[in-house]
Each structure stands twice: as C-alpha cells, then as structure tokens.
Amino acid sequence: MLMFIYLAYSMMALLYETVPAFEDTWIECLGDLGRYRMAIEDDDIRDRENWTAVSRHWYSKASDKAPTTGRLYYYTKSLCVAIPFGSARESIMTLFDPIMAPTPNQQQSRLSVAEFAFVKVHAIMFSGKQMEKLHSTMDDFLQSLDSQITRSSRKWLEAGYHMGISNCCAVIGYGNEANPISKSLKQSRGADEEPQDQLMANNDLGSPVPEDNALKLFSQTYDIVARRDGDPNILPFLHVSLVFIYHLTFLPEAIHFVAPSFPWKRTALMMNTLLGSCKNYSRIEETVLPRSESRRPLPEDYAMRGLAWADRVSPSDCFSNEKIDDDEKYFEVASMAEERKERVLWLGHKIATSNPRWLRYNSSTHEFTVSPENETEAKRTPMSPVESVEMGELPDAAAITS
Ligand SMILES: *[C@@H]1O[C@H](CO)[C@@H](O)[C@H](O)[C@H]1NC(C)=O
Numbered sequence: 273m274l275m276f277i278y279l280a281y282s283m284m285a286l287l288y289e290t291v292p293a294f295e296d297t298w299i300e301c302l303g304d305l306g307r308y309r310m311a312i313e314d315d316d317i318r319d320r321e322n323w324t325a326v327s328r329h330w331y332s333k334a335s336d337k338a339p340t341t342g343r344l345y346y347y348t349k350s351l352c353v354a355i356p357f358g359s360a361r362e363s364i365m366t367l368f369d370p371i372m373a374p375t376p377n378q379q380q381s382r383l384s385v386a387e388f389a390f391v392k393v394h395a396i397m398f399s400g401k402q403m404e405k406l407h408s409t410m411d412d413f414l415q416s417l418d419s420q421i422t423r424s425s426r427k428w429l430e431a432g433y434h435m436g437i438s439n440c441c442a443v444i445g446y447g448n449e450a451n452p453i454s455k456s457l458k459q460s461r462g463a464d465e466e467p468q469d470q471l472m473a474n475n476d477l478g479s480p481v482p483e484d485n486a487l488k489l490f491s492q493t494y495d496i497v498a499r500r501d502g503d504p505n506i507l508p509f510l511h512v513s514l515v516f517i518y519h520l521t522f523l524p525e526a527i528h529f530v531a532p533s534f535p536w537k538r539t540a541l542m543m544n545t546l547l548g549s550c551k552n553y554s555r556i557e558e559t560v561l562p563r564s565e566s567r568r569p570l571p572e573d574y575a576m577r578g579l580a581w582a583d584r585v586s587p588s589d590c591f592s593n594e595k596i597d598d599d600e601k602y603f604e605v606a607s608m609a610e611e612r613k614e615r616v617l618w619l620g621h622k623i624a625t626s627n628p629r630w631l632r633y634n635s636s637t638h639e640f641t642v643s644p645e646n647e648t649e650a651k652r653t654p655m656s657p658v659e660s661v662e663m664g665e666l667p668d669a670a671a672i673t674s
C-alpha cells in the first residue's frame with residue numbers, strides 16, 4: 273500500500289509538471305494521495321504531519337483554482353456518513369479557511385451572496401471559530417435565499433438537495449459524538465460498527481456544535497423554501513429534509529429536539545398544495561414507497577446514499593441498476609418532478625401517521641392539518657422572506673432540552 277502511494281504520488285507530481293492541461297485533475301489526485309498517505313501513517317507522528325501539510329497544500333491549491341460549492345457540500349456529507357471518515361474533518365477546514373478569511377479573496381468572490389453566507393455559516397458552526405459572526409451571517413443567508421432560488425431556477429434542483437443534506441448534517445453536529453441526535457442515530461444502528469466508532473472518537477477534531485443554531489438554520493431555511501409551494505425546483509430540498517424528519521420519528525429522543533421548532537403548519541400548507549395535483553391517493557397512503565416505472569433512483573437518492581438517516585427510504589434494489597453511469601446518476605429527467613411530489617406526500621403521510629401531535633392527515637378529506645397549538649405558526653410569517661427570519665421566535669436549546 274505504501275509503495276503504491278509513493279509511486280502514484282511521484283507519477284502524479286510528474287504529470288503535474290509535464291501535462292499542465294489537466295492541472296486541476298493532478299492537483300486533486302495529489303491532495304487525495306497526500307490524505308491517504310496521512311491516514312495510514314501511525315508510526316511516526318512527524319511523518320504524519322508532513323503528509324498532512326502536503327495534502328493541505330494541494331487541496332488549497334485546488335480550491336483556489338476551482339472553488340465549487342459542490343465540493344464543499346460533498347465534504348460536509350463525508351462528515352456524517354454512517355462510517356465517518358475522520359480525516360475529512362481536517363480536509364474540510366482547509367477548504368473552509370479561504371471562506372473564513374477576513375479579506376475578500378478569489379474563492380469568496382466566485383460565490384453568490386447566498387452561497388457564500390451558507391458555506392460560511394457551516395464553516396463557523398463546524399469550526400467554532402468566529403462565532404460572533406454567526407447570527408449576522410445566518411441573516412445574510414436567509415434573507416438572500418428566496419431570491420437566490422428564483423434566480424437559480426432549475427439549477428436549484430441540485431443546489432437544494434446539497435443544502436438540505438448539509439443542514440441535516442449540521443443538526444446532527446456533523447457526526448460529532450457529543451451531539452444527542454448523532455448519538456441516538458448511532459445507538460439505533462446497533463453494535464456491529466463498534467470498531468469504527470473508536471476510530472471516529474480518536475479523530476474527532478471538531479468542537480461540539482451548538483444545536484440551537486443548527487436547528488435554527490435547518491427550520492428557517494426549510495420555512496423559506498417551503499413557502500414557495502408550487503415551485504418544482506424546491507422539491508429535492510423538501511424531499512431530503514423530510515427523509516431526515518421521517519427517520520427521526522423512529523427515534524423519540526432525537527425527534528424531541530427537532531419537532532418543537534419545525535414549521536409544521538407550513539408543511540401542512542405545502543403538502544395540501546401538492547395534494548391538489550395528486551392523481552392517486554392510495555399511492556401515498558401505502559406502506560411501499562411510490563416509485564416511477566423505470567425504478568430509477570432520483571439524483572438526491574444518490575446524494576443521500578450512505579447517510580445514517582437516509583437508509584429507511586432507499587429500498588435495497590434502489591442502487592442495483594449498475595447500467596447507470598456516474599454522470600447519468602445526477603441527470604434530471606422530466607418525470608422526476610411527479611415522482612418527487614409523491615415521495616414528499618408519502619413522507620408527509622408517514623410522519624403524520626407516526627404522531628398526530630405534529631402533523632395530521634385526514635384520509636377521507638385528503639387534507640393535512642396541524643394541532644391547534646401550531647395552527648397560528650405560519651400566519652406570523654407573511655410572504656416577505658425578510659420578515660420571517662426573526663431569530664427570537666424559536667425556542668433555544670436550553671428550553672428544548674429542559
Ligand atoms: C518532513 O519535511 C521536512 C521538510 O520538507 C523534511 O526535512 C523532513 O525530513 C520530513 N520529515 C520526515 C520524517 O519525512
């Protein structure tokens with residue numbers, strides 16, 4: 273293994289020098305190789321530090337050259353997959369550093385206001401650095417989000433599920449062991465992953481995430497997005513967020529943290545709009561997940577694959593169609609909008625059946641409602657997105673846990 277990495281590394285370094293046309297590819301490979309080398313080094317701490325520096329060097333070179341938010345999202349995901357890859361925590365900081373830099377730089381100027389603020393909010397919560405900027409940055413993000421979705425139009429299909437996944441990851445503390453939701457996710461998965469847990473504990477470099485901030489980000493982003501009901505581009509975001517909520521309904525201690533601040537009334541209104549175009553109610557009331565005839569997974573199914581909170585709704589045959597190649601997996605086809613609507617409604621129905629305290633479904637009128645306590649919730653947020661981002665309205669973590 274060592275020999276292979278050394279060999280590959282020197283080949284890549286050679287290619288980097290001699291074939292500049294594919295520079296981006298070589299840089300990324302060099303970063304990965306440095307990281308692998310670092311990950312398998314446990315004899316000599318100095319050696320390990322050297323390889324960490326090498327890896328960081330190449331990654332920051334790569335992120336200066338081609339800063340894509342997509343890559344940042346993938347890194348966030350790697351923090352909370354079922355068997356977390358601890359050293360991703362280090363790599364992600366090298367990508368966040370330019371975002372957190374006080375002086376504007378190339379990386380910052382390539383992102384829109386909403387994207388920049390979004391990544392920065394995660395960088396702050398992830399690292400625990402610059403906490404004093406968290407609220408103003410979150411405000412910047414929430415206030416620019418609605419117009420960002422309008423401007424992105426179909427591009428938000430993809431951006432939306434990345435954002436949804438990242439926000440869910442924040443709620444579980446990016447896989448941090450001290451996070452109570454992360455803990456109950458882990459417990460529910462049983463003992464067969466014990467050795468990996470050990471590894472995670474040793475590599476755990478991040479500070480525990482303050483859950484109230486992550487919950488605020490999660491619920492308020494969702495509230496702003498769900499208000500755009502009728503917009504097909506928000507469906508992947510809603511799908512991902514509701515897969516997360518649905519999974520938590522099986523974990524009473526975990527849903528207890530999220531339910532009080534979750535916009536249930538908004539959810540009921542959005543679901544009722546979707547029901548307006550529903551052709552067959554029994555498909556959403558059935559126990560089996562509604563699938564398209566092609567049984568082809570949705571792009572966000574691939575993006576959620578491997579996440580500890582997403583496996584309840586990916587049927588085992590879901591990813592077995594190996595005929596689909598990598599580029600095609602994330603390719604959007606027209607029929608997917610219909611399938612997403614059904615999946616969102618199916619999740620709504622299952623969440624409502626699990627506990628009518630939050631969301632209710634009347635199977636004779638085919639209508640979603642909420643408990644009287646939550647009836648007023650959506651009224652106090654009129655159509656302007658700016659007014660809905662009052663930070664004071666949500667209960668803080670202390671109130672939830674007590
Ligand atoms: C680490 O890097 C330094 C500077 O490049 C080098 O002098 C040193 O020998 C390296 N250490 C090890 C253990 O490889």
Ligand SMILES: *[C@@H]1O[C@H](CO)[C@@H](O)[C@H](O)[C@H]1NC(C)=O
Binds near residue numbers: 552553554555558
């Ligand atoms: C509605 O869906 C159910 C379950 O998938 C199916 O059995 C039934 O035939 C469908 N009805 C119509 C009218 O398509």
Ligand SMILES: *[C@@H]1O[C@H](CO)[C@@H](O)[C@H](O)[C@H]1NC(C)=O
Binds near residue numbers: 634635636637
């Ligand atoms: C469903 O709605 C109908 C009509 O409003 C009402 O009579 C019925 O009691 C409702 N069912 C449930 C379970 O709430």
Ligand SMILES: *[C@@H]1O[C@H](CO)[C@@H](O)[C@H](O)[C@H]1NC(C)=O
Binds near residue numbers: 535
């Ligand atoms: C919904 O009602 C419950 C009480 O049943 C309350 O604790 C919760 O904060 C309400 N949620 C919202 C978002 O208003």
